[in-house]
Structures are given as structure tokens and as C-alpha cells.
Amino acid sequence: xxxxxxxxxxxxxxxxxxxxxxxxxxxxxxxxxxxxxxxxxxxxxxxxxxxxxxxxxxxxxxxxxxxxxxxxxxxxxxxxxxxxxxxxxxxxxxxxxxxxxxxxxxxxxxxxxxxxxxxxxxxxxxxxxxxxxxxxxxxxxxxxxxxxxxxxxxxxxxxxxxxxxxxxxxxxxxxxxxxxxxxxxxxxxxxxxxxxxxxxxxxxxxxxxxxxxxxxxxxxxxxxxxxxxxxxxxxxxxxxxxxxxxxxxxxxxxxxxxxxxxxxxxxxxxxxxxxxxxxxxxxxxxxxxxxxxxxxxxxxxxxxxxxxxxxxxxxxxxxxxxxxxxxxxxxxxxxxx
Amino acid sequence: xxxxxxxxxxxxxxxxxxxxxxxxxxxxxxxxxxxxxxxxxxxxxxxxxxxxxxxxxxxxxxxxxxxxxxxxxxxxxxxxxxxxxxxxxxxxxxxxxxxxxxxxxxxxxxxxxxxxxxxxxxxxxxxxxxxxxxxxxxxxxxxxxxxxxxxxxxxxxxxxxxxxxxxxxxxxxxxxxxxxxxxxxxxxxxxxxxxxxxxxxxxxxxxxxxxxxxxxxxxxxxxxxxxxxxxxxxxxxxxxxxxxxxxxxxxxxxxxxxxxxxxxxxxxxxxxxxxxxxxxxxxxxxxxxxxxxxxxxxxxxxxxxxxxxxxxxxxxxxxxxxxxxxxxxxxxxxxxxxxxxxxxxxxxxxxxxxxxxxxxxxxxxxxxxxxxxxxxxxxxxxxxxxxxxxxxxxxxxxxxxxxxxxxxxxxxxxxxxxxxxxxxxxxxxxxxxxxxxxxxxxxxxxxxxxxxxxxxxxxxxxxxxxxxxxxxxxxxxxxxxxxxxxxxxxxxxxxxxxxxxxxxxxxxxxxx
Numbered sequence: 001x002x003x004x005x006x007x008x009x010x011x012x013x014x015x016x017x018x019x020x021x022x023x024x025x026x027x028x029x030x031x032x033x034x035x036x037x038x039x040x041x042x043x044x045x046x047x048x049x050x051x052x053x054x055x056x057x058x059x060x061x062x063x064x065x066x067x068x069x070x071x072x073x074x075x076x077x078x079x080x081x082x083x084x085x086x087x088x089x090x091x092x093x094x095x096x097x098x099x100x101x102x103x104x105x106x107x108x109x110x111x112x113x114x115x116x117x118x119x120x121x122x123x124x125x126x127x128x129x130x131x132x133x134x135x136x137x138x139x140x141x142x143x144x145x146x147x148x149x150x151x152x153x154x155x156x157x158x159x160x161x162x163x164x165x166x167x168x169x170x171x172x173x174x175x176x177x178x179x180x181x182x183x184x185x186x187x188x189x190x191x192x193x194x195x196x197x198x199x200x201x202x203x204x205x206x207x208x209x210x211x212x213x214x215x216x217x218x219x220x221x222x223x224x225x226x227x228x229x230x231x232x233x234x235x236x237x238x239x240x241x242x243x244x245x246x247x248x249x250x251x252x253x254x255x256x257x258x259x260x261x262x263x264x265x266x267x268x269x270x271x272x273x274x275x276x277x278x279x280x281x282x283x284x285x286x287x288x289x290x291x292x293x294x295x296x297x298x299x300x301x302x303x304x305x306x307x308x309x310x311x312x313x314x315x316x317x318x319x320x321x322x323x324x325x326x327x328x329x330x331x332x333x334x335x336x337x
Numbered sequence: 338x339x340x341x342x343x344x345x346x347x348x349x350x351x352x353x354x355x356x357x358x359x360x361x362x363x364x365x366x367x368x369x370x371x372x373x374x375x376x377x378x379x380x381x382x383x384x385x386x387x388x389x390x391x392x393x394x395x396x397x398x399x400x401x402x403x404x405x406x407x408x409x410x411x412x413x414x415x416x417x418x419x420x421x422x423x424x425x426x427x428x429x430x431x432x433x434x435x436x437x438x439x440x441x442x443x444x445x446x447x448x449x450x451x452x453x454x455x456x457x458x459x460x461x462x463x464x465x466x467x468x469x470x471x472x473x474x475x476x477x478x479x480x481x482x483x484x485x486x487x488x489x490x491x492x493x494x495x496x497x498x499x500x501x502x503x504x505x506x507x508x509x510x511x512x513x514x515x516x517x518x519x520x521x522x523x524x525x526x527x528x529x530x531x532x533x534x535x536x537x538x539x540x541x542x543x544x545x546x547x548x549x550x551x552x553x554x555x556x557x558x559x560x561x562x563x564x565x566x567x568x569x570x571x572x573x574x575x576x577x578x579x580x581x582x583x584x585x586x587x588x589x590x591x592x593x594x595x596x597x598x599x600x601x602x603x604x605x606x607x608x609x610x611x612x613x614x615x616x617x618x619x620x621x622x623x624x625x626x627x628x629x630x631x632x633x634x635x636x637x638x639x640x641x642x643x644x645x646x647x648x649x650x651x652x653x654x655x656x657x658x659x660x661x662x663x664x665x666x667x668x669x670x671x672x673x674x675x676x677x678x679x680x681x682x683x684x685x686x687x688x689x690x691x692x693x694x695x696x697x698x699x700x701x702x703x704x705x706x707x708x709x710x711x712x713x714x715x716x717x718x719x720x721x722x723x724x725x726x727x728x729x730x731x732x733x734x735x736x737x738x739x740x741x742x743x744x745x746x747x748x749x750x751x752x753x754x755x756x757x758x759x760x761x762x763x764x765x766x767x768x769x770x771x772x773x774x775x776x777x778x779x780x781x782x783x784x785x786x787x788x789x790x791x792x793x794x795x796x797x798x799x800x801x802x803x804x805x806x807x808x809x810x811x812x813x814x815x816x817x818x819x820x821x822x823x824x825x826x827x828x829x830x831x832x833x834x835x836x837x838x839x840x841x842x843x844x845x846x847x848x849x
Contacts, residue, residue, distance in 0.1 A: 204716070206709045213700060216689035223648060223678065223686045224700040224756070225669040283691060
């Protein structure tokens with residue numbers, strides 16, 4: 001008997017249990033969220049104040065955006081460690097472009113446009129670089145983005161000389177941070193809009209379908225004629241493009257280009273995606289899991305801040321959560337087999 | 338090598354009774370009995386998938402049988418592990434090597450049983466014993482060489498040496514000569530004779546009649562996981578063995594196909610692949626007929642059709658599809674030209690198991706306006722189309738939202754066939770189409786092929802199941818060592834002719 005047939009004999013997924021565990025999982029996280037909120041509230045009643053809830057929503061919207069970006073690549077069995085430094089680099093680049101445009105006497109509209117163009121161009125370049133190295137040159141995503149992690153930090157620090165870049169016009173912050181749409185703060189409105197669009201992209205387009213198929217079985221996808229490499233490059237571009245959008249929103253919030261704006265974001269975004277239920281094995285996850293995971297991480301750190309848990313201890317907690325999230329994912333995988 | 342004399346030669350060394358092993362959906366072994374005596378060479382004979390590998394894996398402790406009893410020596414054996422099997426003297430040599438490429442031969446020989454003194458390796462002692470063993474075996478290998486620097490034949494010898502280090506009572510050899518030269522094969526045969534005289538029992542898996550004739554005391558024929566018969570090698574003919582191996586009942590299973598060969602759809606000239614698995618092959622397939630390709634495992638038959646589809650790189654040669662040259666094939670471009678490929682390994686290369694049947698079936702058609710417009714999926718149209726196709730293929734139960742992983746082998750193949758019905762295709766490449774599927778589903782696959790050629794398509798079937806390609810194909814190519822060894826049509830298309838082209842070089846070597 002050939003080994004081929006042995007693999008044909010591999011066990012079928014246990015379907016009833018699969019749906020049960022999936023249902024359980026989708027119930028677990030919201031319950032955990034509520035418990036977390038109420039738990040922190042017993043220490044500090046400020047947790048449930050409407051000001052803090054709005055704060056949480058706003059905080060979440062940034063992280064949700066980054067978790068969505070990370071989810072898109074994780075769906076294809078990929079990874080973007082460089083997401084945080086990409087954010088820093090875009091922030092610095094955006095601020096420099098706007099400062100430069102202001103200095104050369106352009107009008108406000110042109111200055112904003114220059115900032116946005118520079119920011120997205122840098123983000124897209126970053127994604128293209130990652131995508132080409134991973135999909136075309138075949139470098140493992142972990143290693144490839146660990147490399148671009150350093151490259152992006154290097155570029156961000158060099159461009160800014162390691163100092164915050166001033167010269168972000170007030171209008172920029174007024175639009176992307178202070179602005180609101182029908183009373184909804186800009187950050188939340190933008191994230192909701194992006195979330196809806198991304199969901200449609202994943203669920204309703206050939207590109208989205210391909211991400212799931214490639215993530216589930218890259219070899220079969222290639223044999224079935226899907227343009228796997230091209231799609232993977234586009235995926236990394238999409239990921240870094242979303243990161244650039246987040247970077248622009250955060251730059252508007254701080255009012256300057258920050259060379260270490262993205263510090264812990266890579267890990268937080270991965271934590272958000274994984275805790276939400278995106279599978280590192282590929283093919284499982286979506287906008288919903290990213291948003292839920294981001295909400296969880298944000299509430300956790302918000303609560304830890306309000307209950308004055310030391311920042312370094314918070315790092316320990318975040319690291320542990322990533323590992324626990326991955327372990328849970330693996331347990332679910334094993335269950336499935 | 339240390340060899341122990343069996344104290345009671347009348348009792349078989351190994352006695353298996355009613356051994357069954359089931360993998361989900363596939364019954365690999367069905368109540369198999371086997372006796373091997375000390376000093377006997379016992380050949381396991383059967384087609385691919387007959388259960389030989391599963392049986393030797395059970396004997397060497399790789400996986401436990403689901404039922405049945407297992408006696409070795411005087412003991413009843415339960416919960417056998419590979420380590421335990423070696424301890425009691427069962428030593429397997431598998432086709433897939435167990436050597437670690439980055440270690441030397443001697444390090445591999447002593448892997449997991451290193452000679453140590455207070456935790457420190459005694460390299461000199463191990464080197465001495467390794468050289469002694471290799472000398473004794475008469476193998477031409479240097480124990481201090483790294484395994485990845487050895488040729489495949491030398492790796493095979495190192496593997497055999499590894500199996501013979503320590504106390505051996507039952508040696509299992511799985512197609513050991515597949516990568517050996519004539520001279521090395523001769524050495525191996527001498528070694529086997531010596532082991533037999535030292536009362537070691539041997540289980541020997543081979544397709545090669547010549548070896549069976551030269552070595553076997555008894556032959557056990559397996560078919561579809563069942564024990565068919567055990568015969569004395571001396572009292573049986575080749576024809577008898579082949580007949581037992583293939584079984585005649587299979588003939589009834591194939592539909593009557595009327596081939597009407599039309600223009601040449603696939604024309605291949607002097608094709609050579611980058612890995613050398615196919616060399617200077619000339620081949621053609623016509624519309625309206627099924628063209629078969631037979632050959633032993635590793636002869637390059639499946640690489641040939643994979644190269645047409647664009648998943649194995651070619652270095653030279655010309656592929657023409659419907660008269661037009663087709664350069665640098667890729668799966669995507671092949672599908673656009675009307676070529677479909679059905680992989681042998683549907684789990685690795687066919688299906689996205691956790692995705693629904695619907696998505697799996699439409700996977701090859703996502704570039705078509707029927708499924709998507711401007712990159713946006715037409716989900717309602719997709720559901721209707723795929724449901725219609727799967728109904729036509731008699732998917733039971735007809736629920737296209739189930740995940741493909743929940744399906745049996747036969748239904749998985751139907752999902753693959755369903756893909757073919759989503760677009761206009763003219764060339765169908767089937768790689769081991771009936772592997773891992775049940776008899777009923779096989780028949781449906783054959784009927785499917787029949788409908789394809791009646792509709793004017795060209796169908797190419799690559800199969801290791803000889804009765805299958807014999808019955809289905811109008812013209813049959815036989816491949817051997819990457820080359821076309823024969824092209825058989827009409828009355829020449831017999832099992833005897835195919836087998837003789839497989840074995841031609843071996844017979845030639847024997848004469849020389």
C-alpha cells in the first residue's frame with residue numbers, strides 16, 4: 001500500500017464536534033469580555049463610565065484596524081511581524097511629507113494630500129517588499145517580516161533622526177482624530193467603514209475566497225489554477241496598506257510623526273487576531289474575529305491601566321495571551337483531527 | 338550481526354491470525370493470516386494498495402492492528418511499538434528511508450542505541466563495529482560518510498546494515514532492490530542466503546517475478562486487504578501468481594467503452610523533465626479515446642501528465658495541444674486551454690478539506706463569468722450551478738455546504754470531477770483515478786470518463802492498477818525508468834505484454 005493511500009485514510013474531521021466547539025468558542029469570547037469588564041469594574045467604577053466606554057471604543061478602533069490587517073495575512077498562513085515598524089515608518093514619512101510641503105509653501109489641501117500619498121506609498125511599498133520576498137522568493141513569512149521589521153525601524157529612525165517629526169498641520173489632526181461623522185468619532189467611523197468593506201472583500205469577492213482556499217490548502221489552490229503568488233503579494237500589500245491607514249490615524253492623534261509609534265503593535269495585532277479566533281494554520285478567521293480580539297486586548301489593557309497594573313507586567317500578560325491564544329488554536333486543530 | 342537460533346523450528350517464528358486494520362473509510366487489512374518460519378523467506382505479493390505495506394507496518398509496530406492475534410516466538414505480542422519490535426528482533430527495512438541525512442552512516446547505525454561509557458559516546462568502539470558489520474555484509478560503503486553524500490543505492494545498503502545491527506530474528510525487506518544495481522543485488526541475495534542459513538525469518542515484498550523465483554520459499558498473495566492464498570514458491574507458476582494478485586472478478590467492473598479516435602489533442606515530442614523522472618518521451622493522445630499509461634511506482638508516468646498540466650518543470654521537448662505549441666504550462670493557463678488534471682493525492686493537492694463542497698467544486702472556475710463578475714462572486718449562481726453538477730454526479734447526501742473533509746474517498750473524487758463540469762474542457766488528465774475509493778465510486782468514475790470521450794474529449798489515465806488501465810484504455814503506453822517502454826493497442830494490450838515491458842531490463846540483465 002502506498003503512502004498515498006495512507007494519507008487518504010487519514011481521519012475525517014469530526015463534524016458534529018467541530019460545529020459544537022466552534023459555537024462554544026464564539027460564545028466564550030463575548031462572555032470573557034463581559035466578565036473582564038465587570039471584573040475591572042469592581043476595582044474601579046470608572047471602568048463602566050460612559051467616558052471610559054467611549055475611550056475603549058476609540059482605542060479598540062485603532063487596534064481593530066491592525067488586527068484586521070494581521071488577520072488578512074494570517075488567513076493565508078502568513079504573518080506580519082513588521083506591522084508595528086511599518087506604522088512608525090508611515091507616521092514619520094507622512095509627517096515629513098507634510099512638513100516639507102508646508103515649507104515649500106503649498107496650500108493646506110495639497111499638504112494633506114502629500115501626507116496621505118506619502119503614507120500610503122510607504123505602506124504599499126512595505127507590503128510589496130514583504131509580499132515579493134515571501135511569495136516570489138519563498139522566504140518564510142516569519143523570517144521575512146522579522147527582517148523587514150528591522151529595516152522599517154531603521155528607516156523610520158534614520159528619517160526622523162530618532163526624534164518626533166513636527167509640522168503636522170492642525171487640520172490633519174482635526175480631520176483624522178478630532179473629526180466626527182454623524183457624531184461618531186473619526187477613528188471609530190473609519191474603522192467601521194473599513195471593517196464593512198473588508199468583510200465584503202473577504203466574503204464576496206474572488207480575492208477573498210482565494211485567501212481562504214490558499215490558507216486551507218496552498219498546494220491544492222495552486223493545482224486548481226489560482227494565481228497563488230500574485231494573491232499573496234496583494235495580501236501583504238493590503239495588510240501594510242491597512243497598517244498605513246492606522247498609522248495616519250495615530251499620527252493625527254499624536255500630532256507629530258513618531259519613530260516609535262508602532263512599538264508593541266506587531267504583537268498586539270497578532271494577539272488581537274489570534275485571541276479572536278483566527279487560526280495560524282490558515283483559512284479561518286475574518287473581520288469579526290479581528291474586531292472581537294482587538295476589543296478583548298483593549299479592554300484588558302484599559303482595565304489594567306485603570307487598576308494601575310504596572311506597564312511591564314502588562315507586557316508579560318500580553319505575551320502570555322498570544323501564547324495562550326495559539327495554544328487554544330492548536331487544541332481546536334487537534335480536536336478537528 | 339548476532340543471530341539467535343530458534344529453539345523450536347516446527348512452530349512458526351511469526352504467527353498472525355485475523356489481523357484487521359482500518360483507516361477511516363478504507364479497510365486496509367481484512368482478517369489477514371500469516372505464518373513465517375525461522376529460516377524461511379516469505380514473499381508478500383500484491384498490487385499497490387493490496388495491504389502489503391500496512392501489514393509490514395503492523396508487524397514492525399508502526400501502528401497497532403484493530404483486531405487479530407500476533408505471536409512472535411513463543412510470546413503473544415500486544416501493544417507493539419517500533420522500539421519494542423527491534424528489541425525482540427523484528428527489523429524492518431522500509432522503502433522510505435529512516436536514515437538521518439545529516440549524520441554519518443555509523444551515527445545512523447547506532448542512532449538511539451549508542452555505545453556509551455558513563456554518558457560519553459565510545460566512537461572508536463562504534464566505528465569498529467560498524468566497519469565490521471559493513472565488511473561482513475560485503476557492502477561498499479564508508480561508515481564515516483554522511484548519508485546525504487551517498488547515492489540512493491548506498492543509502493539502501495546503509496539502511497539494510499542498520500536493520501542488521503543487533504539481534505535479528507525476523508528481517509522485513511520492502512522492495513529492497515528498487516534502487517540497487519545488479520551487482521549490489523547479487524550481494525544482497527548472498528546475504529539473504531546467509532541469513533536464512535542462520536535461521537533468520539524473512540518477509541520480502543517485491544513485484545519482481547525474477548526475485549520471487551530466486552528467493553522465495555513461500556508466497557502469500559494479498560488483494561484488497563485480504564489474504565488470498567499462501568503457496569509454495571516451487572509449486573506455483575508466474576501466471577498463477579499474477580492471476581491471484583489481480584483477481585478475475587474485476588473484469589466485470591468496467592463499462593464497455595467505444596473509442597472513436599479523432600484528431601490528436603495532446604502531442605508530446607522528446608519531453609525531458611528537470612528532475613529526470615521523464616526522459617525524451619514521445620507520446621500522443623487523441624480526442625474520443627482513452628489513452629492509458631501504465632508503469633511501476635516511480636517510472637515517471639504521473640510526472641509526465643503533471644508536466645503537461647504545468648506542475649512539474651520540463652527542461653526540453655515540445656508539448657502541443659490541439660496542434661498548437663504550449664510553452665511554459667501553468668495550471669491556470671492549462672485550464673484556460675481546456676486541460677484539467679485530477680491529482681492522485683486528493684488531500685494534498687486536490688481539496689481544501691475544511692471548506693464547503695461548493696467552494697471546492699468552483700475553485701477551478703473562479704475566473705469564469707459564470708462564477709464572478711469583475712472579481713465579485715456571484716454566489717447565488719454558484720450555488721445553483723454547483724448543486725446541479727453535484728446532483729448530476731450523484732453526490733449523496735446532496736448537501737453542497739458540507740465541508741469536503743467530511744466526505745468519503747469516492748465523494749471527494751466526485752467533487753474533483755465536479756470541477757471539470759464547471760468549464761469547457763477538452764483534455765482530461767487522470768492520475769490514479771480510483772485510488773482510495775470504493776468499488777461503486779470507481780464505476781462512476783469510469784462511466785464519467787466514458788461520457789467524456791463520447792463527447793469528444795481526450796482522456797489520459799495514469800494508473801498503477803493494471804486491470805484498470807488495460808480495461809479502460811484504447812491505446813496503452815508502458816513507462817519504465819522515465820521512458821516509454823512500449824505502446825500497446827488492440828490485441829497486444831495484455832497483462833503479459835505490460836508485465837514483460839516492466840521487467841524487460843531485468844530479464845535482459847539476467848541473460849547478460
